[in-house]
Amino acid sequence: MPKTLPKEYYSMLEEIQAIDFAITELNLYLDTHPEDQDAYKQLTELSEEKKKLLKPFEQKFGSIRADGIDDHWTWSKAPWPWQV
């Protein structure tokens, strides 16, 4: 387990979690309302927004996904979600 993480880790991660939550909600809504173009537009906008939030977080704290873009392998290194 790593040493204490900076406050930034939590605040940046929470922004990603918040946007992912909105994406999940739109995803489930679109599963039962597939014709709603406005909701679909919101989903695509938020997905673009998410990419912008992911980049600086992953550069600082390592990849969130195994195929994440980084300059070296950070994926399998701690901390894991239950350790923070």
Added chain:
Amino acid sequence: MWVYEKKLQYPVKVSSCNPQLAKFLVEQYGGADGELAAALRYLNQRYTIPDKVVGLLNDIGTEEFAHLEMIAAMIYKLTKDATPDQLKQAGLADHYVNHGEALFYSNAAEVPFTATYIQAKGDPIADLYEDIAAEEKARATYQWIIDMSDDVDLNDSLRFLREREIVHSQRFREAVEILKEERDRKKVF
């Protein structure tokens, strides 16, 4: 296939080491109306449900694994600093002698998880009504755990999970309406 994201769906914080609360939370880990049962139930029903609602079962089933991971994180955090004596005080002695500090898929009373908790009837309406009931039962369980807990941080995460049960229940109700509409349309033509 699935792709893992190295983060929880919603933050999990606990105020203090509290193995008693962890014991209650195990109900949502490997209990009849818990997150494991939910995930396995929906993902298994996907194969025989009409196309119009496969996506919903797929995506809610996937979200249930994220909830299972949140529950695991809660149990882990509430017990990781507990001494064997504290575990004994919390009624976890039987768990400790069998599993040490590991998590195990059982309900709060230590009964191991069983596939008999879940059904796949191959009848879309019967399956979806079971799913709606499962969400409502899980929502009630979250409420009972919140009632038993005085951990403010933990309760915030539990309230998030309780709300997700409500959303899932509503989506499943919509799925029932979609299938009824389709059935009625077929009768007309």
